[in-house]
Amino acid sequence: MTTVDPKLRTVRTACPYCGVGCGVLATPDGSGGAAISGDPVHPANLGRLCSKGSALGETLGLESRLLYPMVRCKHGLERVAWSDALDHVASRLKHIVARDGEDAVAFYLSGQMLTEDYYVANKLMKGFLGSANVDTNSRLCMASSVAGHRRAFGSDTVPGSYEDLDQADLLVFVGSNAAWCHPVLYQRMLANKQGRGAKFVVIDPRRTDTASEADLFLGLKPGTDAALFSGLLVHLADSGALDRDYIARHTSGFDETLARARSLAGSAAATALATGLSETDVAAFFKLFRETPKVVTLYSQGVNQSAQGTDKVNAILNCHLATARIGRPGMGPFSLTGQPNAMGGREVGGLANQLAAHMSFTPPEIDRVRRFWKAPDIATHEGLKAVAMFEAIARGQIKALWVIGTNPAVSLPDADLVRAALKKLELFVVSENVRSNDTVDAGVHVLLPAQAWGEKSGTVTNSERRISRQRAFMAPAGEARPDWWILSEVGKRLGFAQAFNYNSAADVFREHAALSAFENEGSRDFDIGALATLTDEEYEAMAPVQWPAR
Template sequence: MTAIDPTLRTTRTTCPYCGVGCGVLATPDGSGGAAIAGDPEHPANFGRLCSKGSALGETVGLEGRLLYPMIRCKGVLERVAWSDALDHVAHRMQHIVARDGADAVAFYLSGQLLTEDYYVANKLMKGFVGTANVDTNSRLCMSSSVAGHRRAFGADTVPGCYEDLDKADLLVLVGSNAAWCHPILFQRMRRNKEERGARIIVIDPRRTDTASDIDLFLGVKPGTDTALFAGLFVHLADNGALDKDYIANNTSGFDDALARARSIAGSVTATALATGLSEQDVAAFFAMFRETERVVTLYSQGVNQSAQGTDKVNAILNCHLATGRIGKPGASPFSLTGQPNAMGGREVGGLANQLAAHMMFTPPEIDRVRRFWKAPRIATHEGLKAVQLFEAINRGEVKALWVMGTNPAVSLPDADIVREAMKKLELFVVSENVLSNDTVEAGPHVLLPALAWGEKSGTVTNSERRISRQRSFLPAPGEARPDWWILSEVAKRLGFREGFNYKSAAEIFREHAALSAFENDGSRDFDIGALQSVSDEAYDALVPLQWPAREGQSPGERFFANGGFFTNDGKGRFVAPDVPALRSETNAGRPLRLNTGRIRDQWHTMTRTGLSQRLGAHLPEPFVEIHPDDANKYGVVDDSFARVTTDYGQSILKVVVSERQQRGTLFVPIHWSAMNTSHGRIGALVQSFNDPFSGQPEAKATPAAIAPYEYVFRGFALSRKQLALPPHLWWARAAIGGGFGYLFADNADLSRWPAWLHDIGGEDIAEYRDFGGGVYRAASFVGDRIEACLFIGPAHDAGDWEVVKSLFAADSVSDEQRRMLLSGKSTEGVASTGPVVCACFGVGRATICDTIAAGARSAAEIGAKLKAGTNCGSCIPELKRLIAETGGAAKEAKFAGAAS
């Protein structure tokens, strides 16, 4: 009998993408990759994975990985020993703190870190270095929810859980494109609608795919969520829908909050005027909410990423407190978290205005944490939040920065200023697992190789407070190390060995759990004291569980159904929000509002998802979406190019004209960076206005202008290796089968291209030249395989990108295919399947349309034939649109044939 290789066993772990926290079964393939499947036993997903999770096995290779410590010497990064890199970081930090004080150093962390990593980072800086300048990219996605929770509940407590999505009779999604951003949860909501008849309302300036086949869509004007929920609050009060006993026994501040709501939107008519909605739609929403006991309101970045985000959150919470619909099965407000461990970061004090274990910068709690940690110089005041931090770096007040697992040169607002600020640092350290991203290109002095997903071991906490194990199933490559180990080694060199002599992630977790229970006695929401003595073996085997997990009690109790808030008086607070007003107004030069967000198959700045050819095939280019009326007004055309300009920067983007976009607004995805596009860094256009309570920047309403931008030629290049394209191009790079693909547009003379291709392509080159017609096509070969190819033409005459990609991915091409290649059209055995619609199974639009034309009349029928839409379901709205378009065309053709 052949022995089974123990390194190839299946490991239960957790997905590294959104806050749903799906369980994953990972099985190494023995060649550096892994087979990925959903874990049917994990209560977050019960075996389902979205397109990104399904493609994780394509993203775990070592190409482009940072594998060794490096220090910049005379402008050049050089490989060094770990001891030298760690000594350098500690020495420079000590020098800067001694000269300028502890507040001259800072950490910028990530929701991608595991809880144990986060814990050590916060302990080191806040407890031992003595500064709270520790913030995280989670500041950009959910800190307004944190601030709203604290104002209303006295703690950052999420009262809802995923079970509520199954039991609710009304699901209200606010500023959430859950169909794309939290698809596993959205399919759970869809099943509730189909099986129990639950109704779904979507509130969003954009008619996203989440708004497909729902009961009511409210396309509010940007920034008017507070007005809508203020109007709802007044309506509930005036129509006998209040839970007066709950209000009297468990809350405070009701009268002031209601009076403020009346001043904002005191009637259906006033609400309609404030939000831009029809009175009929406002009245319908109010009635549905009023008449439904089991209602869950789910809110995400459209609420949080606002200069009024905290007030928006509290306006929502007021309506649930007023009706007592909180913490009950099927009835609660629910913040959908964007990152995999944003919740874990909150638990350990990953935000600059928090201490560990949900404690804050009050004298009793500062002293409590100080005593537990035996901290010699604990921070006594809040640190700088993300945007403030980089402003302080730019002013020269913060001299040293350590960035861990995030890409602020892309993701922060006013990103060009951020990039320039980092170049001013005396000590700039980056812990990463990629050798190149925009932040690495900004010139860190030290690069430290961290473990990537698949190699890391620890815990994460999802949006419903559920702690899950992330387990390693691949060996650590090169000299990469866990983030907690790197931090601990620096701490020892700073003189803090006793507090950081950790041997394992399990040891850190036990300390984290012990702190949560320290002097708690139920006075704080976050308590996992039942796990403070967990053995290494039990930690390894830990099953997903919800907090609180108090010593001697069953884990996962519900919060607030019967009161029991974490305020000083134990009562939940109604909060009177300010009258809503956008921080910056549009004007003649900036007549539109720029809204940013995510697309279905990409994640953050694509350092992981950009490695997957499936994920890059749906929307391969950065784009701006605009309403047809605005497109006509400003002279831009679908599938052309346009320049989008704000007071902060500009980008050139492909144009998508869509009636699903609201008039007066533009939508642009956040994912593209200088690593994968020439002109798509949208963070450089976003204003840096912040919410005054949370510090979260406004990413949804920057005043902007749009104008057409013309290119004479378009084309694409494919290569086995990454290419340095000629200058002055518009380009976007995507992973493709067998190599790299580049879509581009050009205004230069075609004559420069043949020499460029010959430089990269070798000797066996086939060419087609029609410079008079603006066409150049060429391909180089190594044996029977295409090594590189280049197609350029006017407008859309360059060739079929999908067909050429298919030929390029082949191990060999036939003589006939080689002869036909430069036509750029389908050849025998290689037909274009069109752009990918279903990324989970790689099903293209042309294949789907053919199936519809052959008689498929529902998404279920398409799924039965092609599998499309049967995994995460995020492509189902697009399938339904194709049915409407292709099915209608088929019916017209049939009718025309009968008439003739």
């Protein structure tokens, strides 16, 4: 009888590249690589993978990997034991907080982190170091959508599901080159167009590949999306296309919103003037939206990455709310997320203006999280957001920074300022899986080896609120450790052992789920309390699930 090496079994995991959240089948080859294919039963992709996902096996080599902790000495970075590196980080953090206060320290996180890692980082900083100076590179791509959702719905809730893309009769792409950036979803929508006759409208200053299949392309002037959708709202009102009963029962402030829309763009002619489009094209778009009940409006970075991003998001949401094209099959506004776990980061409070579990810095919510975490010194006000955080470092206001899984010396605006600021830090810690990048090379003091995709285990949440397991199928490289473990070990050394006594990612997930349900009673959309009692075995086998899961 032949014994199969259990390490070579096929493992169901999730792609780490974008917010579509595709399921992946990974089969280790026994030589440090793996065969990669799409998971045919994962509801996000049904077996499809894009070119990046298909090439995941090519990312698994050890070349350039960081294999052990390093601390800067007079001769440069030198290898040290984990205990020494962790002692050093905790000692320096404790010293800086004691001397300069809790707001002299900050964490900068990443939408590449797993939810469990994100949760522990947020808990350590906001709950026990007492500062809300925790922000994330997701700030650069999704903060406008978060703010728009909270303004419109009272919570950061994406109301749609991928099934809506199959059932819509009109798909409106706003600032989204989905053909390139979300190709698996785009192919799904293209199948709807070819099989059911769904129409595409593409709204973008540039004619992208997504526009090649458009029934109508609106090449509007940059920054005028809010004017276009304000004009649409006015048109829907003046043509009797509003759902007055829905507005009365489920919304507030409609009259003021409509008046504001009229001031931005009244008629089709005024909208055309404001957006630089032809009146004919504007009228055609208005007619398509008005006469097609099943509309999904998809928006992405072209909307979010803008000084007017939140207003653009709300202008889109308002048109769906005013016509009740939301919360029903084939209808709704849909934010296409960029990073694989930007949504999970938002769920645990990874942004400086959030607390945890979709709660914010109101006195009742601060008190609720304080009691749940048993954290008497919890942060009581919002922290510094990404750009302001690095400006504060440049001013000498922030003395210690811990960067996890991201490269701000490249990705943030004004990279020269960022690189100069990093050199001023008294304590500069980076958790990474590579030995060198622009941020590390800016003068890191402590370099901690984190596990990479294929080695780490936890959960991610995709653009449709679907939580999936990302599972390990390879042994960790060198001395690499999970981010949640690294953060917990520092928390213990800071004197908070009871709060960070986790033995596994499952322990962290159960606490995260329990917090989402704590004193909720239906008051918060984000509730995964049904998952708070999963056993280790159930967590390991957990199938993809959308929230809420009460």
